[in-house]
Amino acid sequence: MTRAAAAFAVALFALVGLAPAALAHNQLVSSTPADKSAIDTGPSTIELTFDQPVQNGKGLNSIVVVGPNGTDQWQGGEAAVRGNVVSAPLRELGPAGEYRVGYRILSADGHPVSGEIKFTLNKAGNGTPAPPEQTKTTGTAAEPSGDDGGVPVWVWIAGAAVLLGAGVFFALRVGGGAQK
Numbered sequence: 250m251t252r253a254a255a256a257f258a259v260a261l262f263a264l265v266g267l268a269p270a271a272l273a274h275n276q277l278v279s280s281t282p283a284d285k286s287a288i289d290t291g292p293s294t295i296e297l298t299f300d301q302p303v304q305n306g307k308g309l310n311s312i313v314v315v316g317p318n319g320t321d322q323w324q325g326g327e328a329a330v331r332g333n334v335v336s337a338p339l340r341e342l343g344p345a346g347e348y349r350v351g352y353r354i355l356s357a358d359g360h361p362v363s364g365e366i367k368f369t370l371n372k373a374g375n376g377t378p379a380p381p382e383q384t385k386t387t388g389t390a391a392e393p394s395g396d397d398g399g400v401p402v403w404v405w406i407a408g409a410a411v412l413l414g415a416g417v418f419f420a421l422r423v424g425g426g427a428q429k
């Protein structure tokens with residue numbers, strides 16, 4: 250019976266120890282401008298740095314910058330990827346107030362990750378928002394849905410329980426030979 254307990258303990262330790270790595274997704278670690286910062290002059294680019302590499306490819310990643318009125322968009326082009334950094338050009342900003350930067354990226358493991366940062370422009374600029382025809386394809390990134398499209402966690406838990414049970418059964422049947 251001690252073999253069964255030892256096999257169960259080892260299997261449980263492996264299951265708990267490996268679970269965070271299997272469920273990990275990219276996380277935003279910094280941004281320029283910084284989240285919740287107040288700036289006097291608008292930057293020329295938005296830069297988001299993640300803790301892991303981001304997949305590169307046309308249409309895989311998007312950054313949308315929405316101005317204080319909640320509808321005008323200020324991004325100046327497509328998002329670009331360099332390793333774990335995603336950036337997008339920014340038009341010269343206009344009215345003073347809070348700007349929201351919505352993003353949706355595809356992590357190296359294939360899971361989409363979305364989120365939002367905010368910054369406040371203290372002094373109005375002379376810029377104008379992007380024309381409507383340039384914002385049609387990227388308008389959804391500013392409003393993350395919260396659904397990252399990944400496999401639900403209960404599937405991983407059920408699979409782990411089945412594997413754990415099979416491992417204990419196998420250890421008892423094969424490893425339970427005669428002792429002398």
